[in-house]
Amino acid sequence: MAGRFALTATPEQTAAFLGLAELEEFPPRYNIAPTQPVLMVLAGPQREPGSNLPDRQAMLVRWGLIPAWVEDTREFPLLFNARSEGVLQKASFKTAMRHRRALVPASGFYEWQQSGSAKGQPYWIRPRRGGVVAFAGLIETYSEPGGSEMDTGAIITTEANAGIAHIHDRMPVVIEERDFARWLDCRTQEPRHVLDLLKPAEPDFFEAIPVSDLVNKVANTGPEIQESGIVSPQAEKPRRQKPGADENQMSLF
Template sequence: MCGRFALTATPDQTAALLGLAELEQFPARYNIAPTQPVLMALSGPPRMPGSNLPDRQAMLVRWGLIPAWVKDTGEFPLLFNARSEGAAGKASFKAAMRHRRALVPASGFYEWQQSGNGKKGQPYWIRPRNGGLVAFAGLVETYAEPGGSEMDTGAILTVNANADIAHIHDRSPVVIAPEDFARWLDCRALEPRDVADLLRPAQPDFFEAVPVSDLVNKVANTGPEIQDRGIVGPEPEKVRRQKPGADDSQMTLF
């Protein structure tokens, strides 16, 4: 899954990756979390004659997709990820898969090593081994609220993690290669089945995983220090209250 990611590149670098004319200025974001606004790029109106840029447009969406048919958002789960294997047939995602496929620019994402006790384990900052930006596969849905206002919402598609990071978590975001941007975004001519081959794990050695401290666990921590290399140590053992007169030097099974 992907529950946190970062976008620390400049607007110019991000626009260059996505093939956009320009982007408004925005600060580096080190700890993007669900329900926050995220930048996505979609296919836009046909380009003007003589333009050498793709027909793409940028938009800010709430990270957490809400299908158009939802009546009560308070009782609907937060869909910030969509499993790519079944998204085209799932009621929550099939309309977006057909009509509103998107790219989500990112510098990398965070994942927590799976543990058997239900708690978050060691966090990792997972980034392209060669640096730079990547684009995750995204979906966009515009939700009309009962009062009449509209809200653009979105989700990130996930796939089985490749062998490099599967020991951390079994899922990871779908990465769309730049040469496949046009195919993925072309919802006019290409149906979900025509781009299903793009929903695959990243190539071997694409990612590297850097252990970081648990500062990333708190959404309020938004500075670059959350990406500093660090190890989360084991939780300290609880101190057992001794009975009066107990001998510290004696071992006990209880």
């Protein structure tokens, strides 16, 4: 699964990569965690001939998708990941997969190599070529009981490639730049037309760097969490899980 990631590129670099006219200023973010706001990009409104409107739009989304049909969020697990194998069938994701596919810009992500019941060794996993990548994302707008609306989202994951399978069996889906338009096009490209994009990245696409356990704490947000480091094995008590929650997700509150 992808439970933490980073976006340290500048707004200008990020906008150029995603084909956006511009982005508002934002600081480097080294330890993005579920429930925090994340930047996602959607296809923009359909343009009239000769219009100067951008064909892609950026928005801040709460990381943790809540389907529109949820009545009580306190009883619903936090869906920060969506497994690619079930996005067409699972009720939580199929509407977003049809109508609100998105790109999630990132400089890389973190994953933990499990060791028994312990959290294990964390790794900073980044593209070998550097720069920004785009994860496949889904967006759902949730209407709260009080009438306000909240945009929520998830990152789609797939089976890990040979390069990082020794660390974890899942990884985020990376959408290549040449496929941005097809992935975002929810008007003419049905979900079944883009399933071929939900595949692991090439085995040599990422490099994995062992880092210290500073990344384990959400409060640690500086560049030092990406410095190389080794964590000594420690026993850890298994966490309690809410009934019905997916073991690869987190509880909502």
